[in-house]
Amino acid sequence: MRNLVYYVAVSIDGCIADENGGYDAFLVEGDHNSVIFGEYADALPGHVQRAVGIHPTNTTFDAVIMGWNTLIPALDAGITSPYPHLRQVVASRREREVDPSVTLTNDPVATVRSLKQEDGADIWLCGGGELAGALLSEIDRLVLKRHPVALGSGIRLFGEAAPAEYPFTRTRVREFASGVAIEEYARRAG
Numbered sequence: 001m002r003n004l005v006y007y008v009a010v011s012i013d014g015c016i017a018d019e020n021g022g023y024d025a026f027l028v029e030g031d032h033n034s035v036i037f038g039e040y041a042d043a044l045p046g047h048v049q050r051a052v053g054i055h056p057t058n059t060t061f062d063a064v065i066m067g068w069n070t071l072i073p074a075l076d077a078g079i080t081s082p083y084p085h086l087r088q089v090v091a092s093r094r095e096r097e098v099d100p101s102v103t104l105t106n107d108p109v110a111t112v113r114s115l116k117q118e119d120g121a122d123i124w125l126c127g128g129g130e131l132a133g134a135l136l137s138e139i140d141r142l143v144l145k146r147h148p149v150a151l152g153s154g155i156r157l158f159g160e161a162a163p164a165e166y167p168f169t170r171t172r173v174r175e176f177a178s179g180v181a182i183e184e185y186a187r188r189a190g
Contacts, residue, residue: 002116003140005061006125006132007043008157010144015154016129021069026147030178036145043124045074045082056085061124063087063115065108067131068096086124089115091131112138133161140187142168148179 008016009026017023037044041054042061049056064086071090074082080099081088090098091108098104105111112135115123125132125139132139136158144157168185175181 002063002118002120003122004065004112004116004125004135004138005122005141005143006135006139007040007061007143008125008127008132008145010146010157011149011151011154012146013150013152014157015151016127016157017155018151019154021072021128021155025149025151026145027178027180030176030180032145032176032178032180032182035174035182040143042086042121043126045079046084047079047082049085058085058121060121061086062121063089064124064126065089065091065105065112065115065131065135066126067128068092070127070131071102087115091134108135109138128159129155129157130159132157133159136161136164136166139166142183142185144183144185146181146183 009023010016018025037052037054040060042056042058044054064083068090081101084101088102089105089111090102091105093106096104108131112123125135167188169188170183171186172184173181
């Protein structure tokens with residue numbers, strides 16, 4: 001069965017973006033990019049892959065689910081299909097016009113459960129925090145790119161999810177000279 005993997009950049013105080021949805025505080029250069037451009041190249045937008053000469057393998061991810069607000073920066077840049085190499089699903093509470101290559105869902109939990117039953121690589125939960133909070137019970141793995149910055153306030157890792165216990169076990173931590181640490185967690189059974 002496929003896993004839902006929440007792979008996301010996060011500040012040391014647990015924010016995935018600032019109050020306006022910006023992520024400029026996160027480091028775009030550094031030795032941590034060896035993992036981002038290597039192991040997680042499937043999670044790079046198509047235009048970035050083309051710019052740096054990476055060809056997607058879809059061995060890590062072959063599907064992505066994101067919230068509408070996560071899609072907006074791409075739409076603002078004129079990119080209607082940011083991950084053309086992946087099956088793209090966008091969660092929204094209301095009807096919206098999307099590129100024909102993008103599936104719109106108003107029930108992300110049912111959609112993820114259905115995707116998990118299909119054959120393929122893992123499913124990438126791209127963001128945002130509110131969607132991650134709604135899907136918390138479905139997340140199998142976390143891969144957090146922890147950046148050495150405190151935002152103070154902003155969009156939280158799991159939004160404003162109601163308190164509930166979802167135990168994870170840290171399985172790996174890689175620290176880089178850039179100050180970024182990539183932390184991996186797996187959901188604990190039980």
